[in-house]
Amino acid sequence: MIVEFVIQQPTLLDALRSVPSMRVEWEQTDTTANREVLQVFWAIGDDFEAFETALHGDPTVTAPRCLTEFSDRRLYQVEQVGEGRAQSIYPAIVEVGGVIQRCTATSEGWELQVRFPDNDALSHVHDICARHDLDFRLRRKYEEASDTTRSDTFGLTEKQHQMLTQAVEQGYYEVPRKIGLDQLGSELGISHQAASERLRRAVTILTENALSLERDDRPDEGVDTQAAE
Template sequence: MIIVEFRLDHPILKKALNQVPEMEITWERSDAVDDSQVRTLVWAEGGDFKTFEDALDDDPTVAPPSRVIEVGDRRLYQIDLVGEGLRTSIYPLVVEEGGVIQNLTASHDGWEFRASFPDRTSFVRFHDFCREHEIGFDFTRMYDEHETGDGAGYGLTERQRETLVGAVDCGYFEIPRECSLAELGEHLGISETATSERVRRAVNMLIVQTVHSGTSEP
C-alpha cells in the first residue's frame, strides 16, 4: 500500500470557491448513488456563508446543495455532482482502483488530497484519468504507508504543516504566547476562524498519529 499526496486543479466547486477565497472545504464522504449520480458531504468554514451559498447555486458543477447541519462556525452541505463535476469526478475511479481518500480539503487554490492506493500501477491509472480529463495535477509526494521519514507519515496536509511551522515561528506555542491567532492568520493570509480550525485539526492529527491509537476526525 502506498500513500500519495497531490493537489488537483479540479472544476468541482471552483466557481463557488473563487467567489469566496477565504472559504475552506473539508471532505466528509462521497457515495456513488448509481452510475449517474455522486453525492458528497463537505464541511465549509472560514468565509462568508451567504455569499458562498449564493455562489453554490450558480456553480455549474453541482446541483443546488442542501445544508445538513451547522456546528459553531462550520456548516455541512450535501451536494450532488452534475455536468462537468460529474463527468470529471475522481471518486468512482478511486473506489474502482481500491484506493481510499484519507484527507481531502479544498479552497480557491485547488483540491489537496492524501489518498492510499494498493500499488503504483493503480495510482498511474488514476493519474492517467486526470490527464485525459485535463484536470491539473500537482504531485507532492509518495511513500509507503508504514514510512514516517521526515514527518510526512504523520498525516499532515501541506496547509496543516505550513500552519504549525508558522505557529512555532511566530511564538504561538510559547508561554506566554508571542502572537495571537489573528496575527498567525494574518501571516498565513487566512481568517482567525480558519486559522483556529487548521491548528486544531493539525494538532489532532499529530496526537492521533503519535500518542493515540484512535482515528482522527475528518
C-alpha cells in the same frame, strides 16, 4: 503507499473562487438509485451567506442543502452535475482500490491524500487526470509503516531506518564527520542525491513522530516520483 497530490477537479471551484476565504473538507460521495451523485462536505470559513449564494451559481453542483450548522463550519449536501460529475476522479480511485484519507479544496484546487495499493493504481488515476486534462501536481509519495514498524522505528520505513542507522553508526553526525553522503550512498547502492533525500526524510519523520508533531501540507521538495522511500 500514501500519495498526496493537488488536482484542478472543477467541482465547487467556482464557488470557492467567488469566496476565497472559504475552504471545503470532503466527507463522502454516494450514488442514489436514480444514479444521482451526491457529495457531502464541510464548508469552513467566515462568509457562509456569500458561499451559499455562490453554490447556487456553481455549474458543477445543484440542489445545495445545509445539513448541520456550527459557528465556524456547516455540513452541505449537493448533487454533482455537469463537468463536476464528468471529470470526477473519485470513481477511478475507488476502482483501483484507493482509499481517500483526506480531501480538501480551496480556491487553489483540490488537495488529496490517498492510500494506493501500488504504483499501477496511482498511474491509472494519473492517466484519468490526463485524459480529462486535469492538472495533477504530486506533493509527496511515501510508504506507510505498519503499526509494528511504527512503534519500533517511529514510523520510518525499512530503507529510512537503515539509512539513518548507518549514518549514526559510521560517524556521519560526528565532528569532524567520519563518512560522507557519497560513501553512504555507495554502500546502499544509491546516488549522493538519493542518499541526501532519504536521510533528510528519515530525520524529519523521526523528529515528527518522536515529538508527536503534526505534519503540515508543505510540498516535499525533490520527491522521487518513481520510488517511495
